[in-house]
Amino acid sequence: MTVGFITPEYPHPRVKLAAGLATSTKNLITQLIKSDIKVIVFVYHQDEDDVIYDNGVEIHLIKSKFYKAFGWYLYRKYLNKYINNIVEKNKIDLLEAPDWTGITAFMTFKKPLVIRFHGSDAYFCKLEKRKQKFKNFFFEKLALKNADAYIAPTRFAGEETQKIFGLNKDKIKTIHYGLNLEGFVNETPQKFEANTLLYIGTIIRKKGVFELAKTFNKVIESVPDAKLILIGSDSGDYKTGSHSTYELMEQIFTPQAKKQASYLGKVPYAQINEYIKSANVCAFPSFAETLGMVTIESMALQKPVVNTNIGWAKELIDDQISGYLVHPDNIDLYAERIVTLFNDIDLCTKIGKHSREKVKADFDIDKQVKKNISYYKSLI
Secondary structure, three states: OEEEEEEOOOOOOOOOOOOHHHHHHHHHHHHHHHOOOEEEEEEEEEOOOEEEEEOOEEEEEEEOOOOOOOHHHHHHHHHHHHHHHHHHHHOOOEEEEEOHHHOOOOOOOOOOEEEEOOOOHHHHHHHHOOOOOHHHHHHHHHHHHHOOEEEEOOHHHHHHHHHHHOOOHHHEEEOOOOEOHHHOOOOOOOOOOOOEEEEEOOEOHHHOHHHHHHHHHHHHHHOOOOEEEEEOOEOOOOOOOOOOHHHHHHHHOOHHHHHHEEEOOOOOHHHHHHHHHHOOEEEEOOOOOOOOHHHHHHHHOOOOEEEOOOHHHHHOOOEOOOEEEOOOOOHHHHHHHHHHHHOOHHHHHHHHHHHHHHHHHHOEHHHHHHHHHHHHHHHO
């Protein structure tokens, strides 16, 4: 079987962008290759046209095109023609694309198209209670309606997307993102920097970073030597127009909290595990995710995680067993959970152990790739 992936990002030095969508896609592709599935990746909106090879994966870089008018349509038709030629030449059996921006709107394929719910603009707008541009909704809905089937990383993401776009729920299959557990091993979970709180993710409003700043203010009151480490790209803020969300966070911190907070910016993915291992507790108070890879990565490394309690997170963590689920707006309880963990090493160890077991049971890439292959075969 040969599977083609249409994507705006992929983890490779020649590719412009590699964020969460890229990580989860590569995790799957790596295991598909190990399972003797041939994979061809089409990465659009690149700076150049080229075909490169990476660990058994054929990657087509497809350059952005400029058109005087209707570029949103003409570039899609250009992509469609290019991909169809490679589908025929390489006998691709099935194509997969993301829901974000509805890139496959106006495209037609002779092979089945599966759209995976990495998170559409409409989905995030609904969770954030933010108005969406009609054009974006139109593209995403058209792309989804034209697809043959869908894969959701959580039941919550599937159900919400189904309701937003009026999709046939029988065509939606829930298959979690998977993690290669061999790459996430913590042999000394009792060793960490005491009272250190770690956040990894884009510094953006929808990730609950303003609530995190307020929470850390509360934590500092109880644990004066607590530290907050933040890792991720800074982002502009759509509500205030500020070019830096982290600068807005700094305005929320108390003087003591600001002194104890360290923003490291982007850190190479290969180094992230060491930061997780060094942390006492990880916090991800997001308002909008489809799953949240960094949560399960932290759990796999036996870290106690205080997460949001919204929809998708309930499928990742069993509250008070493999972590804590607290709504980001509940600042007092969020801070209380963090302080409790700071003050109880045995509790951290116990929750960390359950976290690892939860990931092994529900997010092991070996199990998830078998589900993907079985579902692909059912569609061919």
